[in-house]
Amino acid sequence: METKEEIWELRLYVAGKTAKSVTALSNLKRYCEEHLKDKYVIEVIDLLVQPQLAEGDQILAIPTLVKKVPEPIRKIIGDLSNEEKVLVGLNIRPAKKTE
Numbered sequence: 001m002e003t004k005e006e007i008w009e010l011r012l013y014v015a016g017k018t019a020k021s022v023t024a025l026s027n028l029k030r031y032c033e034e035h036l037k038d039k040y041v042i043e044v045i046d047l048l049v050q051p052q053l054a055e056g057d058q059i060l061a062i063p064t065l066v067k068k069v070p071e072p073i074r075k076i077i078g079d080l081s082n083e084e085k086v087l088v089g090l091n092i093r094p095a096k097k098t099e
Contacts, residue, residue, distance in 0.1 A: 024063040027080040
């Protein structure tokens with residue numbers, strides 16, 4: 001029996017408004033609207049503004065997407081242009097089985 005739907009908490013770490021950061025955010029928003037409609041929150045953290053926040057999630061590269069909730073915590077690095085990789089990485093969709 002399902003209680004209330006879980007809200008996906010996603011955190012995107014960027015460094016300024018670079019082409020890669022902008023691409024990552026627009027890709028992320030598109031995937032979320034398609035697969036998690038009304039069930040997600042995206043927090044964008046600009047490490048040029050708040051560099052101290054990189055440490056908490058152990059951010060080593062930019063852009064990095066961190067899925068906080070639902071657990072397990074997952075990280076995806078890059079501009080998120082590979083939809084299949086992002087959806088599988090976030091555990092939104094299982095990997096396609098090759099038979």
